[in-house]
Amino acid sequence: MTDLSAKVAKDQSNVLAKGPFQRLLRTIGPGFITGASDDDPSGIGTYSQAGAQLGFSISWTLLFTFPLMAAIQEIAARLGRTTGRGISGNLCRHYPVSLSWFVVTLVFVANVVNIGADLSAMGDALKLLVGGPSSLYVVLFGAICISAIVFLNYSRYVTVLKWTTLSLFAYVGALFLAHVPWGEAASGILIPSISWNETFFTTLLAILGTTISPYLFFWQASEEVEEQQLDPKAKPLRWAPWQASPAFSRIRADTLMGMAFSNLIAIAIVITSAATLHKAGVTDIGSSTDAAKALEPVAGRFAFVIFAAGIIGTGLLAVPVLAGSAAYAVGEAFRWPVGLERRPKEAVAFYATLASAGALGMGIMFTPIDPIKALYWSAVINGVCAVPVMAVMMQMTHRREIMGEFPVQGWLRALGWLSTLVMSLCVLGLVLQWVL
Template sequence: MTDAPEPSEEAGEEAPPRRSPLAVLGPGLVTGAADDDPSGIGTYSQVGAQFGYGMAWTLLFSLPLMTAIQEICGRIGAVSGRGIAHNLRDHYPRPLLRGVVMLLLIANVINLGADLGAMGSALTLILPGPDMPFIIGFGLLSIALEVFVSYARYASILKWTTLSLLSYFAVAAVAHVSWDDAARGVLIPHLAFDKASVMALVAVLGTTISPYLFFWQAGQEVEEQRRRHTKPLCVAPRTAGAELRRIRIDTLVGMVFSNLTAIFIVIATAATLHRAGITEIDSAVQAASALRPLAGDFAFVLFALGIVSTGLLAIPVLAGSAAYAVAETFDWSEGLDRRLREAKAFYAVIALATAAGIALNLLAIDPMHALYWAAVVNGLLAPPLMVVTMLIARNPRVMGAFVISPALALGGWLSTAVMAAVALLFLLA
C-alpha cells in the first residue's frame, strides 16, 4: 500500500503548517546520534584498530537496514499514537510482551552501566581523579534532566547534543589518513570468514541495530504528537502525507549522521592505532588514551570529550526507552511531557534503571564482559522483536489505511533476516 493519505472525514481538519528544515529533525536525528554511544565508540575503535580500513564497509552495509527498521518504528508511533510495547500488549500474547520487555531491561541496564563507566573514565583522562564521583554525577544529571526539564526544552537539548558527534570528524581530519585506502575500505566489501572477522561483523550490526532504539523512536513520535497537540495519523489522515515524509527525512538524516560518524571513528583509529600496530582496544577510553601519542593532544581531548558528550545523549535514551516499554506494558501514564506527579511510575523506571547502571560500576565486573553480554541479549532480542514490529506495521488493525508499503516492508524484512543471520553467527562463532 502506498503512503498517500486518505481524505479526512473530520470537518475543519487542516494540513500541518510548513516547518523549517531544522524543525523537521527530531526523533530520528536523536535516535541515530544515540546509537553512537560510548560502547558503540568502543566497538568502532576496535574494528578500526584491528582491521584498519578493511571493515569500514560494514557501516555502509548496515545503513539502509537500520534506516528501514527505524522508519517503520517511527511510523508505528505516529500512525497508531502508541509505542511498540503498547501495540504488543493490545494485539499479541502477553507472555511475548513480558519476555521482550524483560530482556530489553537487562540489556539497557548493562549498557547504562557500561556507558556511565566509560564517561567517568573518559573525564578522568582530562580531570584526573577517581571516576566514581563522575559516574554518579552523570547519572544524577541525566535523571534530573529527564524528570524536571520540560519535554520541549529537553527535546531541544537532545537535538543540539547531537553536534558532539562532530568531534570525531575533527579527529579524522587531524589524523594522517590514507583517503584512497579509506575509500576502498568503505566502498568495497571484503569479509574473511574467520572468527575475528565474523565477530566484528556481528559487533557492528549488533551495535547499529539495537532494540532500545526501536522503543525510543516510536515513543518519541507519540511525544511529538502530544507536544504539538495533533492526533495519530490513523485518526487524522489528511496530515499523514507531510508527517510520513517528515519521519522519512528525519530518520534518514539521523541514520546517515550516525553511520558517517562511526565510519570516521573507524578511519581515525585505523590511521593511527592500526598503523602503529595497536590492534587490541578494550574500550573507547583506551582508544582515546592510545590516540594521544599518535595524533596529538587535540585529537585526544576531542575523542575523550566526545565520549562524555555522546554518553549524555545515550543515557537518557537508554533509560527512557526502558521506561516507555515498562509503562506501556502495565498501562501506566507515560511520557517525558508529563509532570512528575502525573507519571510517577514512568519516571521511577528512568531513575531506577539509571541507578542500576551506576550500581554496576560498584561491582567487580569487567566492563568488556558486561558489553559482551549486553550484545548477546541485544543480538538475541533484535530478530524476534523485529519480526513482531514488522507484523504490527503490516497489521490494518494497528495501522489502518497506513500499513507500510511493500517497498518499505521489503527493507524491513531484509533487515530482520540479516539480524537473524547475525544472531545465528553470534551463537555459532
C-alpha cells in the first residue's frame, strides 16, 4: 500500500511539473530577463521625456518597434545557442581584430555611460523617498549590483533577476491612476504621426536606442551560451542539429514574451507621461523631482512613490545586465574564461572587467550632470552605437562557416535588416537635422 501511495504521489508530481505554470517558468529565460532589463532607468527617463514632449502622438513607435526588437534579439540568441559563443567570441574568430575591437569599444563605452546614468537616477530616486546624499546612494547601489552578480550563484542570481522584473508593474499601476483619455491614447498608438523636426528625430532615436540597445544583444547571446553549458545534455547546435527545433521554439517564445512585456511597460510609461506631464504643459523633464511633482497633483503622492520606486527596482535589474554584457564583450574578445557560472577565481579578468564597468559608471556620475538628461542622452548614444553592431551581427549570422546548418534566413533575416535600416535612418535623420 505504501509503495502504491508513493507511486501515485510521484505520478501527481510529474503531472504538476508538466502543468502550464511550470512550463511557463521553464520557458522564461534570457529573453524575458533581457526584455525586462530593457526598461531600465534610462528607458523610463526616455519614455517619460517622450510622452512629456510629444504626448500620445509618439506612442505608435513602440508598437512599430516590437517586431523589430523581437527579431534582432532572437537573432542574437540563435547566434549564441548555435555556436556556443557570444557575439564577441564569434567576432574575434571570424573577423579582423580591428573590427572586433571597434565593436567592443563602442559597447563598453555605451554601457559605462548607461550604468552611470542609471545609478545616478537610482540615487536621486532614493533621495526623493528618504532624503540624504544621493552620491552615497550611487555608491551603495553600485556596490550592491556588482556584488550580487559577482558573488551569487548563477542559478540563484537568475532567479533574483526574474523576481526583480515585478518592479515594472508599478508603471501599470501609475497608468490607471492617470485619468487617461483612452480614445486619444489609442489613436496615438495605432495611427503613426511624424514631425520633421530635431525634437522628433532625437526622441525617436532615443526610443529606438533604449528599446534596441547593443548591450541587450550581447547579454542574450552570452546567456544562451550560459544556459546551454549548464545543461549537460545540451550542445551548441552546430554540433547537435537534432536539438535545434525545440531550442529555437523555446528561444522564440522566451524572446517574444520578453519583448512584449518590455513594450507594454514602455507604452504604459509614455501614456502616463502624456496624460499628466504633457497635458499639464510640462514638456521638458529636468529631473525626477520635476516628474514627481507634475504627477502628484493628478494621481496623488502614490504616483511620486511609484516613479521613484520603479527607477530603483528597474535599476537593480539593469545595472548588473549592463556590467555583465560589457564583461562578456571584452572577455570573449580577449578569449578569457568568461561566464557567470564560473567562480570569481576561475575567471578573474572577466569579473575584474565587470567590476570596472560598474566602478567607471559610478565615477562618471560624480559630475554636475542632470540624471534625467543623462538617461535620455545615453539612449541616443546607444542608438548610434547599435547601427554598426547590428550590421555586423546580421552579416555574421548568415555565414554558414559560423552558423553551420542554421544561418538566419527568410522573414527573420528580413526583419533583422529592416531593424538595422530603421535605426540607420533615424541616426541619419538626426545628423541631417543637426547639420541643416
